[in-house]
Amino acid sequence: INVEKLKQEIFILQGELESSKVENENLRVGQTTDLGAVKDIIDFSLQSLHKIITGTNWSIKQLTSGAESLRIVAEVLKSTGKISEVEAEKEL
Structure with missing residues (x-):
């Protein structure tokens, strides 16, 4: 009777072990996928930031030129104003 119970318990434990192994592997795959998704988000964010920096540099150049x-x-206008003043004084 004890041997049969132990065999059943071993069988149940082996099933739980296999289930745990599958769950562990699924978690590893999910973690890798999550890290891949995070990397994609970071890459996209860096590209967006680069575009913003490029646009800002262009705007700064335009502002400086303006x-x-x-x-x-x-x-x-200042020179024109001075010329006008000199000509007005000549007319007096």
Whole structure:
């Protein structure tokens, strides 16, 4: 009677062991998949960040160019104003 119970218990334990092995393997595969998904998300985020940086650099260059153009226009207007003042004084 004891031997039969032990055989049944061994059979049950072997089944649980096999089930645990399968579950463990499934967890490993799932973990690998999750890490792969995380890597994909990180890669996508880095590409997006690179595009934002590139766009920002382009915007900064445009802003700098625009500021330089405004400075030149201001200098021209200032010079034109001085010329006008000199001509107005000549007429007096």
